[in-house]
Amino acid sequence: MQFMPLTPVHKGDAAAVAQSLWEDTARFNTFFDCEPRVDAIPITVVCQRTFPDWMARQSSAVQQWVQFHQFESLLQDADSRGRSRLPSKPRDPVLLLPPEAVGSAHRPAAVLVAASDADTKSAQGVAWTLAALPACLPPAAYVLQQLPSELSPTAAALAWALGTYAFDRYKTRRHIDTAAPAYPTLARPHGCTWAYVESAARAAFLARDLINTPSEHMGPATLEACARVLAEALQGTCRAIVGDALLRDNFPQVHAVGRAAAERHAPRLIELEFAPDTDAATGDQDALSIVLVGKGVTFDSGGLDLKPSSAMRLMKKDMGGAANVLGLALMLRSDAALRRRLHLRVLVPAVENAVSGGAFRPGDVLTARNGMTTEVGNTDAEGRLILADALVYATESAPRLVVDCATLTGAGRVALGTDVPAMFSNDDQVAVELLQAAERTGDALWRLPLHTPYRKLLRSTVADVQNVSDGPYAGCITAALYLNEFVQPTGAGNAAARPAPAWIHIDHMAYATSSAPGRPEGGLEQGIRALHAMISKRYGGGGKE
Incomplete structure (x- = not known):
């Protein structure tokens, strides 16, 4: 053929x-x-x-x-x-x-x-x-x-x-x-249902193409350009905070991770926003707001803690989380019921984790958007650092739900393999509904625990937290626990009293390591059909919300 x-x-x-x-x-x-x-x-x-x-x-x-x-x-x-x-x-x-x-x-x-x-x-x-x-x-x-x-x-x-x-x-x-x-x-x-077939297929093709494109042609600037094209096609807006403007606008960890890259691959925070259709929006729009966050490391050398060549070979896929949330945004905006009800934002911290004289170092202490300090135990655990700033920003608007997707840990693949993404949530009901949606759609997910006693594995003697554990155990869980620190409400007034939003964290491979029908070797959408089904049932008028 x-x-x-x-x-x-x-x-x-x-x-x-x-x-x-x-x-x-x-x-x-x-x-x-x-x-x-x-x-x-x-x-x-x-x-x-x-x-x-x-x-x-x-x-x-x-x-x-x-x-x-x-x-x-x-x-x-x-x-x-x-x-x-x-x-x-x-x-x-x-x-x-x-x-x-x-x-x-x-x-x-x-x-x-x-x-x-x-x-x-x-x-x-x-x-x-x-x-x-x-x-x-x-x-x-x-x-x-x-x-x-x-x-x-x-x-x-x-x-x-x-x-x-x-x-x-x-x-x-x-x-x-x-x-x-x-x-x-x-x-x-x-x-x-052709509308669903078209949106799901197009979302899959988008995610796969973004991941498969080599990093030379899919750096932070190109990822931003793709987000802008998507926003325009879906009647939304897109803005980006680039380079040193990240320090001005208080995204210091995104800046720290991406500052070593060449100027044409300058770090940035990409934000897409989609308001509900104005002619049919009903109810409390703020109560139906959702924020998607996707890890956008367009290439990960490991930084100064340099990866071996075998581990670096597929690192063009380290923006798989960003590719997946952009695909999910396409599905959500193509769903007529959700389009009327949801206020949707998509955040992509986009960086290249490169090596140069300006690279952040092991032992550095970084301050995140919420003021929390992190000791850098390993520069190759950079994804959680950039997600931290984005998650803090996501929660500042008090959304109903925050979803982040990331190619975050090798430990997740050791635990569940490449076909089954790990899922974490701070809301048991949301987690149950998502697992049910995964079963309905055949889009595999498996819940792992936010086991808080493991928080001590991230302790630091010089900062609030370390970005990695000193030991070899539970790496997928400790990464999720690190992110959980940045989903908590912060700020002046009654912000600290506001409950944390429901939060879902997906740690996936976003890559098929071998070919199967419909899933050739290469970039892969994982979890987005399940997430769409759960969100559609819960927030699209078909569920209790």
């Missing part, structure tokens, strides 16, 4: 890179037909439960064809993958059915697809087995003719969309291949 090539990179032009990235996030639409074409080949999706009934209704010739090609083994493979969530590339889950009395010998009469039981259990999720189809079906027009009753047409459509993802922006091969690309197209499934 030939995927559609991406727009070439405009080297050195942040605005052009940002605009081309945004336009390319909708490229999955090329693989869909608005209506079924007259020559569309029907696709039937079966699982172990529905296969016997389907088989009984087929002609003897079709039954023999299916048995000869051992289709039942594909069903067994699909179920074993669904249970184990294996990331490895499976056998193609399709069988092309030949024409019988009529039809062209050059095209199949139909396509039979083996789905796993897991595909049928997440009504708001992704039928990942079906994400293999765009890459394994021959170029033609297709239409979903039959699905198991438990499999959502929306899940099927989203799987197809994500299955078309590829990142070949830097492959020169595509510039000399003048032949028109040939690819399969799918008619939008009847009954699918």
Whole structure:
């Protein structure tokens, strides 16, 4: 299969890179037909439960064809993958059915697809087995003719969309291949919620493209340009505090971490704001305010505590938290109910953690926006330092909910692996609702405890706190406990008496280390479909709020 090539990179032009990235996030639409074409080949999706009934209704010739090609083994493979969530590339889950009395010998009469039981259990999720189809079906027009009753047409459509993802922006091969690309197209499934499919797919493509773009073309300035394009597209505003202005406006830890970078990669605090639609906003808008915070370290050398080369290799992905919250913002602003009710802000502290004579040092004491002092135990624990300033700023507006996403700790990956992000929250009810949403959407999350006795592991003899523990234990938890210090209300008057907002912290990989259908190796959205589902139910009018 030939995927559609991406727009070439405009080297050195942040605005052009940002605009081309945004336009390319909708490229999955090329693989869909608005209506079924007259020559569309029907696709039937079966699982172990529905296969016997389907088989009984087929002609003897079709039954023999299916048995000869051992289709039942594909069903067994699909179920074993669904249970184990294996990331490895499976056998193609399709069988092309030949024409019988009529039809062209050059095209199949139909396509039979083996789905796993897991595909049928997440009504708001992704039928990942079906994400293999765009890459394994021959170029033609297709239409979903039959699905198991438990499999959502929306899940099927989203799987197809994500299955078309590829990142070949830097492959020169595509510039000399003048032949028109040939690819399969799918008619939008009847009954699918296309608005959700489009927003979820575009959010995923945005997050993946941002993470996959090399740091040379995705420094803090380009990340800001991407945020500005997104804000304009979603009818919001965007501003940035850059360089030494961070000291003036009291974001000292963002400045300290990013000050060693080249001037063109100057540190900044990027802020997007989206007011509720004015023609339909109701109720207390302040009570429905949400702030998203994303770690935007566009490259992490480790600073003076330099990473070894093997650990530095993928550090273009260290802005994965920023990429994910920008994708989540797209989903929230594309949700009509939330758009009417939510006042949404997005904060991205964007830096490059570089090495130069001006770099911050181990043993330095930094003062955060709220006045708390931090002894730098390790310059490679920089993400929590910049998030601290952003979290303090986020809570100053007394939002209902604060969500931060970050590629924060290797300890989180040791505990849960790369597929399952760690989730922390100071609100048990919010945590329960988010885990329920993760189950509904098939967007895995696992809650870890804010175990306060471990706070002592961050003690410092010269400052209020240290940014790392002196020991090897519970690194994911101690990082979350450090951030928790900056979610507490501060300031004059009654600010200290104000309760802390509900807070969710996601510590994720934001990167697929191997390829699977719909999730090729590279940048990855993690947790944003679950977060959208939870926020939609809780704040969009479908829940108790």
